[in-house]
Amino acid sequence: MASLSNGQPESFVKIPTIKFTKLFINGEFVDSISGKTFETIDPRNGEIIARIAEGDKEDIDLAVKAAREAFDHGPWPRMSGAARGKIMMKLADLIDQNVEELAALDAIDGGKVYTLCKTLDIPYGAANTLRYYAGAADKIHGDVLKMSRELHAYTLREPIGVVGHIIPWNAPTVMFFAKVSPALAAGCTVIIKPAEQTPLSALFYAHLAKLAGIPDGVLNVVPGFGPTAGAAISSHMDIDMVSFTGSTDVGREIMLAAARSNLKPVSLELGGKSPLLVFDDADVDKAADLALFGILFNKGEICAASSRVFVQEGIYEEFEKKLVEKSKAWLVGDPFDPNVRQGPQVDNKQFDKILSYIEHGKREGATLLVGGKPVGNKGYYIEPTIFTNVKEEMIIAQDEIFGPVMALMKFKTIEDAIKSANNTKYGLAAGIVTQNLDIANTVSRSIRAGIIWVNCYYGFDSDCPYGGYKMSGFGRELGLEALNSYLQVKSVVTPIYNSPWL
Known part of the structure; x- marks a missing residue:
């Protein structure tokens, strides 16, 4: 039989006070419109950690409205890539400064091993991933095309728009930044629904994003349940893309909802039996x-x-x-x-x-x-x-x-x-x-x-794309492939002087 540690958590690490339990919309922590909350549970003992504001369709509507305004009229997509990268670097530094509290939140909320959160998930899965994409933010460019006719053409890579992220409970920090980092680097604005089992670290990251200088409306965090908040994201007519990590069955529902609404593209990282x-x-x-x-x-x-x-x-x-x-x-x-x-x-x-x-x-x-x-x-x-x-x-x-x-x-x-x-x-x-x-x-x-x-396993890295074949989904997390998922390709064509097109 496996060994069992029976120590009390307080004898190892001081459990932090839970500071953020509300929705984060348009740069502010707010109650849900319905006023409803749900319990987040400590899996070490089955006890309640805190009550979290429960986002629903109306709250998603508010978050999308804020994200749309920030995308259509705000500074984030119009900043230089270097300026976006600088703010993302500051957020990474703030994460490093709060590594112990963040690690404790993922341990108490998801049962994850604290030392691994402190040495892997937070510094590498969060801060280093942010820095990787911050460094890529000013290197987004298109190509000059050699046309077969008397035409000059080039491509632009532009942010896809408002993105909905639905993340799982098994790696709340890693998946938060695997999705948010490339989207922010591309110039997108985002709505993130953390899993109802593990909302605590996502809300803390929203707080740090505000401190780092990410403009209001660019990053919105709406805890809630899949059939309500998640479904609202998948079917929303004003969300331009959805990225989901979770089960194959839910991925299929998200794909159907996206198709039935505005035919938004989806990126799905689903189940495995490796x-x-x-x-x-x-x-x-x-x-x-x-x-x-x-x-x-x-x-x-x-x-x-x-x-x-x-x-x-x-x-x-x-x-x-x-x-x-x-x-x-x-x-x-x-x-x-x-x-x-x-x-x-x-x-x-x-x-x-x-x-x-x-x-x-x-x-x-x-x-x-x-x-x-x-x-x-x-x-x-x-x-x-x-x-x-x-x-x-x-x-x-x-x-x-x-x-x-x-x-x-x-x-x-x-x-x-x-x-x-x-x-x-x-x-x-x-x-x-x-x-x-x-x-x-x-x-x-x-x-x-x-x-x-x-001859290794879990050889993950910010530069290495990760995603599935078959019913494990499509699209890729990490690497420059993930960045490209949040970019549209626009072709610009003009005639060459004295060409037959004039």
């Missing part, structure tokens, strides 16, 4: 570490988690033993404990969903190698769970569980590995562990997924 392929020549000890990291990082609540692990038969038994040994030493518990590697699942709904999938696996005939039970009697903690003797058609090998549950399977040949890796409706990520360059290159080109990690 394979990790371990070949016979791998270092078994390191491969087992990588496999556990791939499924247990962020308690398995990550779209790219390596939830299907395929191991070549020559090392399978040794690999299985290593996994059991290492999983038993994996410390689960209070996310503020510096020794803990896995905190609680985000809420009771996700906790129950994961446990129900574990029961599915047992009923389908998979062998529960380790784990499979809740940890402790308070909060939403689940043991690292590994199933073996898994068949590819089983539910636990096909559905996205979004929790610390691994399906472990065996393969014989490279061809078998490729076939198994592609035997899913998803195509978000994949991992390959081998010392053979030919195998790495062959398999990388054969797997239908948006990112392939060779």
